Amino acid sequence: MPPSPCALCKVNRALILRPKDHSKLCKTCFISVFETEIHHTITTNALFHRGEKVAIGASGGKDSTVLASVLKTLNERYDYSLDLILLSIDEGIKGYRDDSLETVKRNAEQYGMHLTILGYDELYGWTMDQVVEQVGKKGNCTYCGVFRRQALDRGASRLGVKHVVTGHNADDVAETVLMNLLRGDLPRLSRTTSIVTSTPSASADPASDTNIKRSKPLKYAYEKEIVLYAHHKKLDYFSTECIYSPEAFRGSARALIKNLERVRPSAILDVVRSGEDMAKLVPGSDEGCGGACSKGVSAAEEEEGEGGCGSAQGRSTGGEMASVEAQLRQNEAAVDGHLETEITTKTINGSGKQQEACAANGKKAKKGIVPKKSSKQVMGQCKRCGYLSSQEICKACVLLEGLNKARPRNHIEVGYEVQDVSLNSVRDELDATSIRRD
Amino acid sequence: MPGKHLSHASDEPCRRCKHNLSVLVVRSEPLCHDCFARYVHTKCIKRLESFRVHFGAEQPPRILVPLSFGVSSLTLLHILNRHLQTQKSKTGRTGFAISAVYIQDPGQDLPAEHWLEKARQQYPDHQYASLPLHEVFRLVPDDASLQALVPQLEHQGNASPQQRFAHLINSLSSATARADVLTTLRTRLIVEHAQRIGCESILWGDSTTRLAQRTLAETAKGRGFSLPWHISDGASPFGLHFHYPLRDVLKKELVSYTHMSEPGLAALVHETTPGVAQASMSSKNTTIDDLMKQYFESVEENFPSIVANVVRTTSKLEIRPGAAADPRCSLCSMPVPGGRFGIHAWGGDQQDGQDFTSSGRNNLCHGCTRSIPKPVVGCSGS
Structure with a gap:
């Protein structure tokens, strides 16, 4: 078979089979069409305004590295006149984050962008390695996710930036759509499909770190094309997954998305479109509450993290599906309860018959049987840290409280900020204990 | 377990x-x-509240039960038959009358009349009919839009429904597209038949598991916009009502039921698409529907409540007010919000301009656009 020419320029030899639609392109045309599509996403959604200062949430991974590279290119080519900076969060995971942060530092030089690194230890007094040591490998993704949402907002606010862009791609969004269908979480499905999630500020203070706009310019870009782009542009990125495991629901949804892509390449984009359309059908979705009225966490906090971690919902890892199953079964038993057993579960509050009809038809989200619900909540500020929260104390502070209780030595610790370079925190812990006894 | x-x-x-x-x-x-x-029985019958005996009514409403001779649709017929007998013995009247229909897929060798006769012997009080799927080209009244889906046929005005049908199916480029279009056409033919014989409602045999599969499959095909109509009880865009009385029963429970029920039921079961779960996933013939079927059959095994929750959650999606006035898709007939037909009318496709693939003749929704080959030459599609 003779080498086929590029479907676009018809001149060069086609070397790339485009993952998204299987068109055959040459390298130059692929790079240009990839960039043009991101430009299209940015302009049709009016993501930026001229002169805006934008922080790129940079992890050193492929998505955020490509995002930084493409934004720099487009900013120059189309004269967006954006002030682009890099913002990295150091979760404090040895063998993962410290290596990837080196990548971010090189990216900052390569792209001539200012870089700020903000550590969990600096913000919360805990690195993720210490959290894992404390709570174990199960369930630590919850901590990481909750901490990171706030960390990006706090970092942005510290830098005087009102807009953070993240590297979420089409695969991530599609995965999130399926995952939330499987978990039965319509409010979250509705929020996570939108390209911009901004948290309305609860305080009048313009410097508050709660009204930071988030957007995902790579929302329609295929993961495979991001990898191809990084490869052909010879971008410098770090390609190790987080060493702590992802949640079961996301893993399940991710496997489905990969299989779907194999059967029909357009399926990823089709799921994204379905998700956007379904968001409009979610009861109460357009009642002006934006993303802020559910679960007591800000829209930003609700967003799903890159690379499989960061769900605020992820109580545990391996057993997540099993525990949701158990919870649902309990609810079902309670609903069926009016038939022959005593009603014991507190989710039941009406007469049996009504509950039954409601559970079956699912007409009213408020009365729902499933625990996660789109109930309206009043947003306020956390009494401890001032972060947007529907509870008195925000999620991060609640988690911190639990952690700190188990570490009473914390307040007398000296030189704790260098904790992340110490090699063995078990030994530190022992040392600290013995010092205190002295 | x-x-x-x-x-x-x-x-x-x-x-x-x-x-x-x-x-x-x-x-x-x-x-x-x-x-x-x-x-x-209870799970099914509590879904039939609207078919109680109405003493004022002169004639009970007629309902259509589409039969595939699989476990689910036969179990539904079995339970409905039983329910009618109970109504009759208690009140001397019935709340509804049953018509059953079997749609013959092309190339299928199931002798329809033979099987319908067996069903008639088992459940003699009802009307039975069978239709070949290509009849959709003869029966659907505004069939111009359907026929226009296959451009080559426009000048063959005298082609038979069989020929048109074969043309359309042969023009589809993937197993997913073929399965999708066949399902859509089957639904339209069943609806048309229901209206012709005066049925007010169609009672589908879909189990919880099946509805969950549908939910994710239609999502994956870009039909999120029409999802409420695929899985909710109530008015359908076709003008009659859809009901899914087995929506609270899992597929595996229906299988157990047919094994344990009277032998006449099990003898009727004739699974026409067996063993999808065994099909190789690398096969080119795998469809999105197969993928979801396989997925939920495995989830159902250990996490039945998660399957049920997918369906319960999705039925909370609300039908847009004013949807009835929206322009319809030429193929699946679903109201498309704001008439945004095709795949390019959507920002996510990242192409400016209007949809050139579905020219003025056809208005296809996102999902149907993916299945129907593009008239423009040169694009391999998916």
């Missing part, structure tokens, strides 16, 4: 009657034969 039957549970008494020995475990409850049958 939920739903696994016999041996496992036999030393435990039934959780409900506390009397007989249990024969299987249903959602962590050991049940005896009778209580399990009652469990399935």
Whole structure:
């Protein structure tokens, strides 16, 4: 078979089979069409305004590295006149984050962008390695996710930036759509499909770190094309997954998305479109509450993290599906309860018959049987840290409280900020204990 | 294991009657034969509130039950038949009258008349009919839009419905597209038949598992916009009502039911698409529907409540007000919000301009656009 020419320029030899639609392109045309599509996403959604200062949430991974590279290119080519900076969060995971942060530092030089690194230890007094040591490998993704949402907002606010862009791609969004269908979480499905999630500020203070706009310019870009782009542009990125495991629901949804892509390449984009359309059908979705009225966490906090971690919902890892199953079964038993057993579960509050009809038809989200619900909540500020929260104390502070209780030595610790370079925190812990006894 | 039957549970008494020995475990409850049958009946019949006996009514409303001769649709017919007998013995009247229809897929060798006759012997009080799927080109009244989907046929005005049908199916480029278009056409033919014989409602045999599969499959095909109509009870865009009385029963529970029920039911079951779960996933012939079927059959095994929750959650999606006035898709007939036909009318496709693939003749929704080959030459599609 003779080498086929590029479907676009018809001149060069086609070397790339485009993952998204299987068109055959040459390298130059692929790079240009990839960039043009991101430009299209940015302009049709009016993501930026001229002169805006934008922080790129940079992890050193492929998505955020490509995002930084493409934004720099487009900013120059189309004269967006954006002030682009890099913002990295150091979760404090040895063998993962410290290596990837080196990548971010090189990216900052390569792209001539200012870089700020903000550590969990600096913000919360805990690195993720210490959290894992404390709570174990199960369930630590919850901590990481909750901490990171706030960390990006706090970092942005510290830098005087009102807009953070993240590297979420089409695969991530599609995965999130399926995952939330499987978990039965319509409010979250509705929020996570939108390209911009901004948290309305609860305080009048313009410097508050709660009204930071988030957007995902790579929302329609295929993961495979991001990898191809990084490869052909010879971008410098770090390609190790987080060493702590992802949640079961996301893993399940991710496997489905990969299989779907194999059967029909357009399926990823089709799921994204379905998700956007379904968001409009979610009861109460357009009642002006934006993303802020559910679960007591800000829209930003609700967003799903890159690379499989960061769900605020992820109580545990391996057993997540099993525990949701158990919870649902309990609810079902309670609903069926009016038939022959005593009603014991507190989710039941009406007469049996009504509950039954409601559970079956699912007409009213408020009365729902499933625990996660789109109930309206009043947003306020956390009494401890001032972060947007529907509870008195925000999620991060609640988690911190639990952690700190188990570490009473914390307040007398000296030189704790260098904790992340110490090699063995078990030994530190022992040392600290013995010092205190002295 | 939920739903696994016999041996496992036999030393435990039934959780409900506390009397007989249990024969299987249903959602962590050991049940005896009778209580399990009652469990399935109750789940189905409580969905039939609108078909109670109305003493004022002169004639009971006629409903259509589409039969595939699979476990689910036959179980539905069986339970409905039983329900009618109960109504009759209690009140001397019935709340509804049943018509059943079997749609013959092309190239299928199931002798329709033979099987319908067997069903008639088993459940003699109802009307039965069978239609070949290509009849959709003859029966659907505004068929111009359907026919225009296959451009080559425009000048063959005298082609038979069979020929047109074969043309259309042969023009589809993937197994997913073929399965999708066949399902869509089947639904349209069933609806058309229901209207012609004066049915007010169609009672589908879909189980919980099947509805969950549908939910994710339609999502994956870009039909999120029409999802409420695919899985909710109530008015359909076709003008009659859709009901899914088995929506609270899992597929594996229906399988157990047919095994344990009277032998006449099991003898009728003729699964026309067996063993999808065994099909190789690398096969080019795998469809999105197969993928979801396989997925939920495995989830159902250990996480039945998650399957049920997908369906319950999705039925909370609300139909847009004013949807009835929206322009319809030429193929699936669903109202498309704001007439945004095709795939390019959507920002996510990242192409400016209007949809050139579905020219003025056809207005296809996102999902149907993916299945129907583009008239423009040169694009391989998916």
